[in-house]
Amino acid sequence: MNRIKMREMADNQAGVISAIKVAGELGRRIRDMGLIPGTEVKIKGRAPLYDPIVLQVKKYILALRNSEAEHIMVDVDE
Amino acid sequence: MNNNSTSKIQMQTDKQIALAGNPNSGKTTLFNELTGSRQHVGNYPGITVEKKQGTYIQDGYKINIVDLPGIYSLSAYSIEEVVARDFLINEKPGVVIDIVDASNLERNLYLTVQFLELGIPLCIALNMMDEAEKRGMRIDEKLLSRILGVAVIPTVARSGKGKDQLMAAVIEMMSHNKEYTPLEISYGPDVDSALLTMTKEISTADFLTERYAARWTALKYLENDAQMIAAGQEKNPILSARLLKIREKLAQHLKDTLDTYPEAMIADSRYGYINAILKQGVVQYSHDDNRLYLSDKIDKFAIHRFSGPLIMVAVLVGLYQLTFTYSEAPIKWIEAFFEWVHAMAASALPQGLLQSLVVSGIIDGVGGVLGFVPLIMFMFLGISILEDSGYIARVAFMLDRVFRMFGLHGNSVMPYIVSGGIAGGCAVPGVMAARTLKSQKERLATLLTVPFMNCGAKLPVFALLISAFFVNHKAQIMFAITAISWAMALLAAKFLRLTVIKGESTPFVMELPPYRLPTLKGLIIHTWERTWQYIKKAGTVILGISILVWAMMTFPQLPEEREQMFVRERLEMHSAYPAAVVNELSAKNVQKNLSSAAQALRQKLSRIEGKRAEAALRHSLAGRFGIAIEGISKWAGFDWRTNIALVGGFAAKEVIVSTLGIAYSLTDVDTEAFDSLSETLAHSPNWNPLAAFSLMLFVLFYAPCFITVVTIARESGSWKWGFFSMAFNTIIAFVISVVVFQAGSFLGIGIRP
Numbered sequence: 083m084n085r086i087k088m089r090e091m092a093d094n095q096a097g098v099i100s101a102i103k104v105a106g107e108l109g110r111r112i113r114d115m116g117l118i119p120g121t122e123v124k125i126k127g128r129a130p131l132y133d134p135i136v137l138q139v140k141k142y143i144l145a146l147r148n149s150e151a152e153h154i155m156v157d158v159d160e
Numbered sequence: 161m162n163n164n165s166t167s168k169i170q171m172q173t174d175k176q177i178a179l180a181g182n183p184n185s186g187k188t189t190l191f192n193e194l195t196g197s198r199q200h201v202g203n204y205p206g207i208t209v210e211k212k213q214g215t216y217i218q219d220g221y222k223i224n225i226v227d228l229p230g231i232y233s234l235s236a237y238s239i240e241e242v243v244a245r246d247f248l249i250n251e252k253p254g255v256v257i258d259i260v261d262a263s264n265l266e267r268n269l270y271l272t273v274q275f276l277e278l279g280i281p282l283c284i285a286l287n288m289m290d291e292a293e294k295r296g297m298r299i300d301e302k303l304l305s306r307i308l309g310v311a312v313i314p315t316v317a318r319s320g321k322g323k324d325q326l327m328a329a330v331i332e333m334m335s336h337n338k339e340y341t342p343l344e345i346s347y348g349p350d351v352d353s354a355l356l357t358m359t360k361e362i363s364t365a366d367f368l369t370e371r372y373a374a375r376w377t378a379l380k381y382l383e384n385d386a387q388m389i390a391a392g393q394e395k396n397p398i399l400s401a402r403l404l405k406i407r408e409k410l411a412q413h414l415k416d417t418l419d420t421y422p423e424a425m426i427a428d429s430r431y432g433y434i435n436a437i438l439k440q441g442v443v444q445y446s447h448d449d450n451r452l453y454l455s456d457k458i459d460k461f462a463i464h465r466f467s468g469p470l471i472m473v474a475v476l477v478g479l480y481q482l483t484f485t486y487s488e489a490p491i492k493w494i495e496a497f498f499e500w501v502h503a504m505a506a507s508a509l510p511q512g513l514l515q516s517l518v519v520s521g522i523i524d525g526v527g528g529v530l531g532f533v534p535l536i537m538f539m540f541l542g543i544s545i546l547e548d549s550g551y552i553a554r555v556a557f558m559l560d561r562v563f564r565m566f567g568l569h570g571n572s573v574m575p576y577i578v579s580g581g582i583a584g585g586c587a588v589p590g591v592m593a594a595r596t597l598k599s600q601k602e603r604l605a606t607l608l609t610v611p612f613m614n615c616g617a618k619l620p621v622f623a624l625l626i627s628a629f630f631v632n633h634k635a636q637i638m639f640a641i642t643a644i645s646w647a648m649a650l651l652a653a654k655f656l657r658l659t660v661i662k663g664e665s666t667p668f669v670m671e672l673p674p675y676r677l678p679t680l681k682g683l684i685i686h687t688w689e690r691t692w693q694y695i696k697k698a699g700t701v702i703l704g705i706s707i708l709v710w711a712m713m714t715f716p717q718l719p720e721e722r723e724q725m726f727v728r729e730r731l732e733m734h735s736a737y738p739a740a741v742v743n744e745l746s747a748k749n750v751q752k753n754l755s756s757a758a759q760a761l762r763q764k765l766s767r768i769e770g771k772r773a774e775a776a777l778r779h780s781l782a783g784r785f786g787i788a789i790e791g792i793s794k795w796a797g798f799d800w801r802t803n804i805a806l807v808g809g810f811a812a813k814e815v816i817v818s819t820l821g822i823a824y825s826l827t828d829v830d831t832e833a834f835d836s837l838s839e840t841l842a843h844s845p846n847w848n849p850l851a852a853f854s855l856m857l858f859v860l861f862y863a864p865c866f867i868t869v870v871t872i873a874r875e876s877g878s879w880k881w882g883f884f885s886m887a888f889n890t891i892i893a894f895v896i897s898v899v900v901f902q903a904g905s906f907l908g909i910g911i912r913p
Contacts, residue, residue: 105421106384107237111667113427114233116267126456130465131561134668141264143452143459143672145557147564150669 097158104153175254176224183230190317262292279342296447490534498527525706548678567657580613599666611864612649617813628838796897797851850910861893
């Protein structure tokens with residue numbers, strides 16, 4: 083088990099969100115979209131310029147920028 | 161019997177109901193199913209979010225339905241969320257139908273929980289039941305209904321299944337006056353105790369209680385809700401400060417003990433509450449098919465690092481091609497129709513001011529605007545398809561990085577393309593397409609910069625100048641102009657975002673909805689409502705401005721003695737020729753087989769008429785203005801004639817060509833046949849390639865045409881931005897033209913030997 087930033091996750095890597103390290107508007111938006119601790123996520127890929135990131139959360143697909151994924155901590159295997 | 165009918169009439173007038181739910185939950189489809197064509201679109205006062213209303217008529221019931229914008233939460237992140245929240249609180253709809261996507265239950269219920277916290281009369285439409293079942297989900301809606309304490313009706317909006325049961329439940333709810341108490345869930349001991357203290361203080365002081373329940377106000381304070389805190393600050397600054405103090409203390413405590421934030425605790429507790437419900441056996445899986453199976457397959461290519469951009473370019477170019485190809489014929493019909501009306505009015509009305517007003521002012525002005533209608537319709541049909549299918553979110557995703565560098569957003573790409581990102585668009589639908597942007601700042605920066613793009617109306621001006629001065633570099637100059645327009649628009653956006661529209665970029669975090677086949681009904685309604693809005697609202701203002709522009713170019717008129725001079729000149733010309741020739745010209749059907757003498761006379765007469773037109777133009781307000789600013793415009797290489805043409809170009813950029821024609825004493829110049837005008841310009845001592853290039857840059861960037869200005873004012877919600885775009889763009893254009901013209905003159909580039 084390893085705790086890394088979502089930004090650092092590789093394509094197709096899966097993990098479980100452990101913390102959202104941001105308050106305010108961005109933090110609220112991230113949580114409103116279903117990204118909360120305990121949620122399983124899987125990186126589906128990145129845009130042509132490697133930003134934003136696409137990920138699968140439960141049964142839907144979200145896109146968020148690297149600068150936003152910076153605040154999301156994820157527990158990953160290995 | 162009598163009693164019964166009275167209550168039904170009350171039903172008709174009494175209360176409205178609202179549709180609310182996540183984006184892509186089928187909300188608008190259900191709205192279309194319930195109201196059919198009985199709907200109209202307006203705006204919420206002061207802002208540009210569309211307010212869709214419709215009427216449900218069935219079994220003697222007539223109920224007004226408001227389709228609230230799709231939202232994920234009531235947290236006031238986007239303007240949509242603010243609108244929906246304000247509507248639910250201020251308008252107090254009789255019933256709120258919460259459309260929940262059954263195949264994506266957990267996230268959809270997050271909004272439902274917030275509705276319940278608000279304590280509004282709720283009825284859940286459990287939509288897309290077919291999809292959920294196909295994916296192997298079995299949802300026990302009766303159990304869900306029992307746990308939540310609200311009616312839950314399974315529906316399939318696309319086929320209309322379940323809508324009668326849904327409306328029966330709604331009518332049932334409306335018929336008895338039940339009190340709806342807000343749902344109180346636990347957000348953990350720390351938050352709960354702060355909430356309790358705050359709620360007591362709020363109740364005691366009667367703080368905002370006329371609008372919000374005390375606990376809800378407290379909750380929003382804890383969530384650090386900017387809108388709520390601003391309202392509280394205004395109402396009772398002392399209490400508001402005390403509430404913020406409590407929040408501060410709680411936040412510090414949570415930071416120290418759990419390393420978290422109050423709003424995080426609240427959100428987590430809501431999700432916890434939902435999970436607890438779902439675990440009670442509401443959902444059972446017979447097999448767990450991936451809801452995203454098909455979307456995943458498409459996205460493998462559609463947003464792939466290499467094939468994604470290629471597909472995107474193909475789709476956008478295709479959209480463009482289709483729009484311009486298919487709208488060409490209807491635009492020609494409308495133009496032909498207005499030419500016919502023009503000719504009819506010209507022959508029916510006696511020559512003079514009234515004829516000039518009706519023909520040049522009203523018919524040509526309004527005709528010019530209505531000529532855009534087919535273009536706008538096809539463009540919006542295309543955009544609706546891309547939007548309803550879910551592709552547009554992918555385009556925004558792929559281009560976000562590029563646009564963000566300039567302070568814009570991935571969603572800015574569509575408005576840019578539509579406005580002329582590929583030469584030949586139109587800024588009017590472009591500005592309207594900026595609606596897809598959710599954040600105010602990026603949206604404003606987008607709609608203020610799209611008029612820099614190379615729209616179709618600027619093309620005749622470029623064509624004229626290129627054929628006069630750059631015949632050998634036609635394609636290169638055209639390409640350069642398009643490239644310059646992109647660079648300028650993006651740089652201007654960056655400049656605006658660093659100055660006038662300063663501010664952090666809004667969080668991007670957005671859903672890429674599963675691909676869906678758009679419904680025909682939805683496409684028709686979306687396309688038509690936008691087109692109609694354009695016709696209706698733009699039409700009224702545009703009529704006024706057409707008349708104004710006409711008046712500026714007509715008044716004051718030439719004094720009587722100067723008019724007489726031209727009459728005398730014409731008569732002298734007539735008497736110089738034999739009577740037979742004059743008769744030949746004044747007879748009907750003059751076109752065919754004129755004798756050479758008559759042809760010569762006609763040419764001379766038209767030259768006199770041209771001189772008169774030029775003199776009249778010089779004398780008019782626009783003409784005087786053009787002459788007055790010649791001292792300044794000279795720096796950019798423009799003489800007074802060009803100045804007038806540019807003033808006329810404010811009505812529509814094509815007018816620049818015809819006005820230049822008048823100013824260069826050519827009558828009957830139509831924009832298609834500018835050969836003679838381009839020759840005149842090429843040989844005029846006032847012109848050279850440098851002046852022409854400077855003018856092209858100016859035309860590219862200066863004040864948008866007034867149709868666009870009206871649209872900007874409407875879409876931004878304020879005339880301030882309409883006027884701003886006129887001033888800002890004109891200043892930028894002038895600075896660029898002066899720099900280019902002066903540098904060129906200094907270096908001796910493009911001036912005649």
